[in-house]
Amino acid sequence: MPSGIVYLVGAGPGELGLVTLRAKELVERADVLVYDYLVHPDLLRWCKPECEQKYVGKKAGFHALPQEEIEALLVKFAKAGKTVVRLKGGDPFVFGRGGEEARTLAKDGIRFEVVPGVTAALAAGAYAGIPLTHRNTSSSLIFLTGHEDPKKHEMQIDWRSYGPLKNTTLAIYMGMGHLKFISEELIAGGMKADTPAAVVQWASLGRQRSLAGTISTLPALVEKEKLSSPAIIFVGEVVRSHDQIDWFEHLPLFGRRVAITRSREQSSELREKVEALGAEVIELPLIRVSAGADKQTLADIFLEFGSYDWVVFTSANGVKYFFNEYNRLFDDIRSLGLLRFACIGEATARAISEHRIKIECQPDKATAEALADALIATESLDSAKVLLVAGNLNRDVLVTKLEEARAIVDIFPVYKTEQTDLTQEPAAEDFREKGADAILFCSSSAVQNFSDQAKSLQLRADAKRPVAGSIGPQTSETMKKVGLPVAFEAKTPSLDALVEALVQKLKRA
16 A cells, blocks of 8 residues: 655635635645634635545534544545645644644654644734734744643643743734733733733734724723734734734725625626625525537537637637537547637636637627627628527627528537535625625526525524625516516626726725
């Protein structure tokens, strides 16, 4: 049996963009992924389909698995010859018990590698405008854990010894449960009661909250605002910078909750755009997109492929699944021959361009009607053979208009769009409990599925009722048909325009 290897990998503070390239590479290669509570859910999508995923969620007051069992799990999979990635929030060697896991692996003769990550204090300082060091006020930085029970004497931190320190920043992990005790002990040790102090909760994410005061006032402020773990506590003069350089919490969508309803395969681009503006995103994948080409249709189409004049794509999904089938059957892009390509929308155009293919017809307006008019304007459709690459829910209007222009149209459904079941989806439960400021719809099928699953998405009485945004006229029309008010619509059917409309709708006066 070949020996396996374990990678102890830091997954960063939460924001997906702060995960290292090395971490991404290893997640993509893993046979087994063992991950914690604070790992960004999108990171799990990097796994190959056959990867076995094991959640061992560790958060304050709850461990899905005891530490000893987690270590035994790593040893078990490695001895079975697996490539194991152990994902830990932040950095594995900064209050992450990575050292304990490494010792166990070394003792059992298991090969392992440690991959650093951005630890929570670094992210919390950066995203809350608190520089951890400053040449005029703080020349040293101390990481501490406030997790230990003050009533226990073993391993207890002598907080009073840190009271007299000058020109020093204290970054305290896992201290929210003992904040009042820590504050009192620091002051008892000689720290001035008006020393600046702050708490940063959920650092780097759209749900981040920060609160600044002094070491004496901070416990009462935290209790009043109901801040809790996960959070970092900062103590020191550098906290004074918070009000001046707190860039993240001034982003246009900061503090807003936005639900997006694209399929999981398509949601990442929209999610990134909305999160980059500071929002907290709730994914409600109302639809699932998968390959759907019929074998007989596939054979018929590719047997007479060279006879077509135009290939028309109406979505990026169509491009993806068409070329999946094409590349499976042909090993040379030149097998496409002298085909001309047309498409709707910038996302579809980008997907085609990735294959180094020139697009000869793309209307300014991303609608089926506009594409039909643009193709007709080329004066090339009379008796021309057109292959329309589509999904199982494609509209008839494009086919009708092309056939009226005397084109011979064959429809090639290469993917299918199906409704997902959100009943047991954690994100759906979050949506039901808290609601959102806005919900975004990018297709008529998502709108229809939202309407069909209204009971499983019904908001609780005290949840925030979101306003609904549409990517374009067709989606808006479906929203009106199902009785869903359209609060805003993108000026053009694109993700960028939809996000711009969202910002305009939610911006604060």
